[in-house]
Amino acid sequence: xxxxxxxxxxxxxxxxxxxxxxxxxxxxxxxxxxxxxxxxxxxxxxxxxxxxxxxxxxxxxxxxxxxxxxxxxxxxxxxxxxxxxxxxxxxxxxxxxxxxxxxxxxxxxxxxxxxxxxxxxxxxxxxxxxxxxxxxxxxxxxxxxxxxxxxxxxxxxxxxxxxxxxxxxxxxxxxxxxxxxxxxxxxxxxxxxxxxxxxxxxxxxxxxxxxxxxxxxxxxxxxxxxxxxxxxxxxxxxxxxxxxxxxxxxxxxxxxxxxxxxxxxxxxxxxxxxxxxxxxxxxxxxxxxxxxxxxxxxxxxxxxxxxxxxxxxxxxxxxxxxxxxxxxxxxxxxxxxxxxxxxxxxxxxxxxxxxxxx
Amino acid sequence: xxxxxxxxxxxxxxxxxxxxxxxxxxxxxxxxxxxxxxxxxxxxxxxxxxxxxxxxxxxxxxxxxxxxxxxxxxxxxxxxxxxxxxxxxxxxxxxxxxxxxxxxxxxxxxxxxxxxxxxxxxxxxxxxxxxxxxxxxxxxxxxxxxxxxxxxxxxxxxxxxxxxxxxxxxxxxxxxxxxxxxxxxxxxxxxxxxxxxxxxxxxxxxxxxxxxxxxxxxxxxxxxxxxxxxxxxxxxxxxxxxxxxxxxxxxxxxxxxxxxxxxxxxxxxxxxxxxxxxxxxxxxxxxxxxxxxxxxxxxxxxxx
Numbered sequence: 001x002x003x004x005x006x007x008x009x010x011x012x013x014x015x016x017x018x019x020x021x022x023x024x025x026x027x028x029x030x031x032x033x034x035x036x037x038x039x040x041x042x043x044x045x046x047x048x049x050x051x052x053x054x055x056x057x058x059x060x061x062x063x064x065x066x067x068x069x070x071x072x073x074x075x076x077x078x079x080x081x082x083x084x085x086x087x088x089x090x091x092x093x094x095x096x097x098x099x100x101x102x103x104x105x106x107x108x109x110x111x112x113x114x115x116x117x118x119x120x121x122x123x124x125x126x127x128x129x130x131x132x133x134x135x136x137x138x139x140x141x142x143x144x145x146x147x148x149x150x151x152x153x154x155x156x157x158x159x160x161x162x163x164x165x166x167x168x169x170x171x172x173x174x175x176x177x178x179x180x181x182x183x184x185x186x187x188x189x190x191x192x193x194x195x196x197x198x199x200x201x202x203x204x205x206x207x208x209x210x211x212x213x214x215x216x217x218x219x220x221x222x223x224x225x226x227x228x229x230x231x232x233x234x235x236x237x238x239x240x241x242x243x244x245x246x247x248x249x250x251x252x253x254x255x256x257x258x259x260x261x262x263x264x265x266x267x268x269x270x271x272x273x274x275x276x277x278x279x280x281x282x283x284x285x286x287x288x289x290x291x292x293x294x295x296x297x298x299x300x301x302x303x304x305x306x307x308x309x310x311x312x313x314x315x316x317x318x319x320x321x322x323x324x325x326x327x328x329x330x331x332x333x334x335x336x337x338x339x340x341x342x343x344x345x346x347x348x349x350x351x352x353x354x355x356x357x358x
Numbered sequence: 359x360x361x362x363x364x365x366x367x368x369x370x371x372x373x374x375x376x377x378x379x380x381x382x383x384x385x386x387x388x389x390x391x392x393x394x395x396x397x398x399x400x401x402x403x404x405x406x407x408x409x410x411x412x413x414x415x416x417x418x419x420x421x422x423x424x425x426x427x428x429x430x431x432x433x434x435x436x437x438x439x440x441x442x443x444x445x446x447x448x449x450x451x452x453x454x455x456x457x458x459x460x461x462x463x464x465x466x467x468x469x470x471x472x473x474x475x476x477x478x479x480x481x482x483x484x485x486x487x488x489x490x491x492x493x494x495x496x497x498x499x500x501x502x503x504x505x506x507x508x509x510x511x512x513x514x515x516x517x518x519x520x521x522x523x524x525x526x527x528x529x530x531x532x533x534x535x536x537x538x539x540x541x542x543x544x545x546x547x548x549x550x551x552x553x554x555x556x557x558x559x560x561x562x563x564x565x566x567x568x569x570x571x572x573x574x575x576x577x578x579x580x581x582x583x584x585x586x587x588x589x590x591x592x593x594x595x596x597x598x599x600x601x602x603x604x605x606x607x608x609x610x611x612x613x614x615x616x617x618x619x620x621x622x623x624x625x626x627x628x629x630x631x632x633x634x635x636x637x638x639x640x641x642x643x644x645x646x647x648x649x650x651x652x653x654x655x656x657x658x659x660x661x662x
Contacts, residue, residue: 053564
């Protein structure tokens with residue numbers, strides 16, 4: 001796919017604080033790209049530089065090959081959906097959606113037709129004459145979306161678009177956004193701190209930390225193959241096991257720690273201290289000693305059980321004090337359920353664990 | 359239960375206080391003025407008849423009401439001087455208010471956009487002149503504007519003029535004095551409205567292709583309209599009745615209604631005509647206040 005937006009060594013400082021630090025990133029055409037990170041990681045600043053509200057202190061931002069430096073926001077072919085929605089309170093719903101079209105000097109009937117089309121898209125036609133303060137939060141969100149899409153931007157920027165909605169509505173709206181993006185075949189760039197949102201909505205995710213990209217990849221890549229301890233810890237739940245690489249084979253690596261030996265499917269690495277990431281749902285819990293328990297297995301005592309309906313979350317304290325979390329699907333009513341303070345065995349397959357190089 | 363009745367009593371008292379205030383200091387004085395405006399001048403103490411005397415009994419009351427007349431009002435219409443003064447007052451108030459709006463808007467905008475930690479200080483600076491008596495500040499202007507005053511000295515020193523200009527006793531001086539005195543009354547409501555303006559709205563307008571100059575009229579001005587209306591009323595209404603500034607800085611030709619009223623009251627000792635002037639002034643000013651009130655309640659209802 002062709003590159004549409006390109007950040008090239010972009011840096012942005014606010015006083016002593018470096019919000020974005022020499023960051024490079026390509027966003028493709030018709031892609032749903034999510035910038036994911038904790039608050040203050042620079043993701044919103046990156047979006048605002050693309051919109052033109054902030055100017056980079058270093059580096060270049062290009063859109064379809066054109067350098068955006070010096071182009072004011074009102075001349076950029078991108079539109080933004082604001083976190084606060086920023087609807088004009090003195091204008092009706094239709095007036096808000098029409099605002100951008102009027103700036104382009106479109107004919108009156110053309111504007112009316114486009115406003116109608118946009119309101120149809122977000123199912124707000126009956127509320128066209130309302131003022132924003134007469135709408136619910138969800139309806140306002142839709143007006144903001146319709147307004148930002150009305151000018152058919154090359155890139156739609158969404159700054160925490162679902163943050164102000166309640167949980168149920170948020171989950172419904174995710175799929176609607178995704179569906180809309182597919183239908184319009186427009187590039188969407190969303191900024192979010194909610195990993196579930198990024199995972200469920202985006203084609204690719206850029207995980208940001210302290211002004212830098214920690215990892216860029218598809219949701220599955222980021223979840224299954226986190227590039228660092230930080231990414232592994234930020235995206236989803238994870239067990240981090242510290243150990244040493246003691247043996248290296250062509251397709252796997254042996255990692256040892258007291259009372260535990262892990263076989264991790266990985267290309268050869270240098271021997272030495274290393275961390276292994278293990279997702280809770282990849283760990284099996286059993287009373288019986290699993291086959292080959294001297295590798296990828298450990299015994300411990302159940303410290304806590306969280307029953308979540310579809311799955312149960314076990315916290316198991318190993319003999320050396322390390323606590324591992326294991327999430328087990330409640331597929332069937334267990335013959336002999338596991339109780340707190342019982343001795344259990346944990347086991348996993350060689351391709352379940354991931355070596356973390358940093 | 360006891361607590362509830364107690365609260366009920368305090369609530370009623372709390373509501374009663376402002377009403378009592380309004381009755382004692384607004385309604386009663388107005389009724390007195392209204393009554394005097396319907397009386398006749400007399401060389402007596404007080405200088406009008408009839409005098410309300412509850413001791414005179416029922417017959418006395420009848421005579422009292424029979425003696426009231428609209429003569430003072432008819433007198434106002436008979437003499438063009440009064441109409442002209444009303445017109446002059448409204449004209450001065452309208453022009454001053456327009457000038458105030460033009461000057462105060464950028465100041466209020468700058469205040470609202472200033473770094474938050476400075477805003478309190480800057481607002482304080484705008485209000486600071488209030489700490490000196492209004493009368494003293496107007497006298498200070500006489501000093502500045504007089505023939506050998508500061509303004510002429512500066513103009514002469516800079517060779518902008520060859521001979522001293524007469525500033526005092528002109529309409530310019532009146533406008534200057536009014537704009538200076540009422541400036542905070544215009545700035546503060548504008549600041550209050552502009553300070554509430556969400557900067558994201560300006561960004562949204564820019565994002566949708568609206569350059570800053572157009573955004574100002576499409577977003578900033580409409581959203582600060584309540585502040586504009588409040589500031590204009592807060593200035594316009596008292597300026598119409600302004601007495602001190604035109605009297606001290608203006609010429610005899612700038613006779614605003616406040617001055618005419620003063621003259622009728624103290625000069626001619628014609629209390630009924632002076633009262634009638636005041637009542638008519640009130641009638642002129644009430645419609646804009648009512649329009650504003652209606653607007654405000656409508657907005658409050660919409661906000662709910």
